[in-house]
Amino acid sequence: MAQKATNSTLAETTVVDTDVHMTVPEEEVAQYMDEPYASSITDSPHPIFPSSSWDQRMGGKIKDNFSEFTDAEDIFQFQREFDIDHPIINTFEPLGKFSQPDLAMELMRAYNRLLLDKYIDDHDFLGLAAVATQKPHEAAEEIDKMGQENQVVGLYVGSSGEHPPLGDPKYDPIYQAAEDNGLPIAFHGNAEEFMFDFPMQNRGFNKFFEVHSVAHTWQQMMTLTSIIAEGAPEKFPDLNWVFLEAGYGWVPYMMHRMNKIYHMRRSEVPLLQQTPEEYIRDSFYFANQPLGEPNDSEDMAKMLEIMGTDNIMFATDYPHWDFDALDELDKYLQHYFTEEDRRKVLYDTPVEAFQLDL
Structure with a gap:
């Protein structure tokens, strides 16, 4: 554990940050790939990684640390500076x-080899293993392998681009392997790949302001609805479901909306034995980042109260250019909630969600 710098409100509290990103250049991940895939990345005259054309730069207003956050020392420095x-x-x-x-499957295995080789084997970091969903049975084999690693504490599934949506029974082998290995599924939103989920809406927008306002949330709304409607929490009752990088302001609306439709159209969701809200409160967890900024701070306190600290986890999303400042959530926790509730968000709830042995 890195020595704390004691320069923030988090200095005297044990903190789990549930969403920290490392940068992996394409040529680096290619070193962990077999042929012909490695050469297809390093020798291709065209970008092999599909992407959108949105300009996400801030014109020098915010320094882009993301491309420089590439090795273990960067994590140690982050721990020291951010407590x-x-x-x-x-x-x-x-x-x-x-x-x-x-x-996609070769990239999954390569990212996981890199994770173990560069960050896990020689350090005490906790990490999420990559999961590609295109071939669920093949992904399940990789999950069984990564499940043997004690410092791998969850499975990273991007909620952008999958077809059909992620609750479809097609993905049951992935969720079965996750449950068997005691690894929660961590769905992660993404703005850059918004075009793969909602191409027509994406094409109609004129500014990245619009994309960045809705991209993560729309993906996670779709994923949450699919997971609940297809009965995945009932089929895999011991599996925890984590949602990263979409905040949680959208969650109360979705649980209440699904409750209403559940009572009107129960014949369409025969696997569900409880209301959607009950499933969500039992085994679903949501990272706070991006938190949102209400004009009236009491509105955020009300939102936190509705969600409950048993389902909210702290995350910075560092080093993305739009990561949350350290006290952005903590100022609400300290002002409106008990120290016990604050501890839940910063430590107890992520320990429960990821079944951490700390």
Whole structure:
């Protein structure tokens, strides 16, 4: 554990950060790939990683640390500067966007080899293993392998690009393997790959302001609805479901909306034995980032109260250019909630969600 710098409100509290990103250049992940896939990345004259054309730069207004956050020392420095005791790191492209299934599966294995080799084997970091969903049975084999690693504490599934949506029974082998290995599924939103989920809406927008306002949330709304409607929490009762990088302001609306439709159309969801809200409160967890900024701070307190601290986890999303400042959530926790509730968000709830042995 890195020595704390004691320069924030988190200094005297044990903190789990549930969403910390490492940058993996394409040429680096290629070193962990077999042929012909490695050469297809390093020798291709065209970008092999599909992407959108949105310009996400801030014109010098915010320094872009993301491309420089590439090794273990960067994590140690982050822990010292931000007073983070246990960062949960991920290193991956959202693999669902790749139209070549074999390439996606090879990237999954390569990212996981890199995670173990560079961050896990010689350090005490916690990490999420990559999962590509194009071939669920093949992904399940990789989950069984990664499940043997004690410092791998969850499975990273990008909620951008998968077809059909992620609750479809097609993905049951993935969720069965996750449950068997005691690894929660962590769905991660993404703005850059928004075009793969909602191409027509994406095409109609004129500014990245519009895309960045809705992209993560729309993906996670679709994923949450699909998971609930297809009965995945009932089929896999011991599996925890984590949602990263979409905040949680959208969740109360979705649980109440699904409750209403559940009572009107129960014949369409025969697997469900409880209301959607009951499933969500029992085994679903949501990272706070991006938190949102209400004009009236009491509105955020009300939102936190509705959600409950048993389902909210702290995350910075560092080093993305739009990561949350350290006190952005903590100022609400300290002002409106008890120290016990604050501890839940910063430590107890992520420990429960990821079944951490700390």
